[in-house]
Amino acid sequence: MKIAVDIGNGYVKAVNENGDKLHFPTIIKEKHEKALFNSNVKYQAKINGTEYYIGDIAHSKKGVRSWRNDKQMNESTEKYIALCCHILAHSDENSVDLIIGLPYSYYIEQADNPKITAGLESKEFETTIDGETKNTTINSVKLYPQGVGAYFSNILDIEGKPIKGASEIIRALIIDIGYRTVDIVAFDNMNNEFVLVQENSFSLEDCGMINVVNRIASVLNTEVQLDQSEVERWLRTGDGKIPYDRGEFDVTRYEDEACEDLVERIFTAINTTLQNDIKKYKNIFLTGGGAKKLFPLLKKRYTNLQLQEDYIFCNAKGFLAIENAG
DSSP states (O other): OEEEEEEOSSEEEEEETTOOEEEEESOEEEOOSOOOSOOSOSOEEEETTEEEEETHHHHHTTOOOOOOSSSOOOTTHHHHHHHHHHHHSOTTOOEEEEEEEEOHHHHHHHTTOTHHHHTTTTOEEEEEETTEEEEEEEEEEEEEETTHHHHHHHHBOTTSOBOTTGGGGSSEEEEEEOSSOEEEEEEEEETTEEEEOGGGOEEETTOSTHHHHHHHHHHHTTTOOOOHHHHHHHHHHSSSEEEETTEEEEOHHHHHHHHHHHHHHHHHHHHHHHGGGGGGOSOEEEESTTHHHHHHHHHHHOTTEEEOTTTTTHHHHHHHHHHHHO
8 A cells, every 4th residue: 555654844744545644743752651541642652662652642741843954864754654554554454655755955965865765665563553553564665855746736636647627737836834844846837748847946944834833932931931832732723822820822913923924034035046937837836734824925925826725635645646647
């Protein structure tokens, strides 16, 4: 079975060939204590003999995101993959063809490095979740850059077949708003065939939604000290009001200001890099975890901007489309 795993700095997004999906924060914490009074919060998993909290429950257990600045795969990547394989692989299948999405700049620098996938090829996982144990082997590993998957999900379905009207959007620009990185990927139409324009494709480091979280955490620091993970959790699940011992702190205004500043920063960086080439793209698609939040603001800058369908999972779906079309 093919499984595509889009491993972002903020969230993991995964899809199998049936279209089943998985989405959770890129946070993991080894479980040492005996579980007491926990409701059935996902995910608690035993992976090759060691128990972990992964995703939202790792958030609540004070787990933190671990980023590398050398553009190598995070040491926890294989644990996220093991979880995805356990949940998304059919119970009667123990061999997975894995497709991984990486930030565009990471991919460009590391795709030809054999070490980047060596630790995953033929990797075997024994996983236990909710009392169910599975054994999975990674049969093969393919890498693709984020943004490219989103592009192909516009022109191919998950089975790799052309979507009606795809020829009209072959020339397109993808703006992929991630948690830490913004990826810009450009494609041109050459005789009705797509061509990746590498000169117009790049990553904006540290321009993702973490900037909004940090801005609010900084504001709250004068009243109540909440770390990034707590602020993010309340922003995802609340209504802009964060409770604390004196009542509630309404962060809506600060969130709006931070989003406006971030959009201006992204807009300026894209236009500075692309200059007049930005006018070549009739089709500009906004995708990624921050797409919905930033779309109204970026739409004021790019009137032809479109919010991509299934913007959370379109990269992973596009990776499957590429492989199935091949």
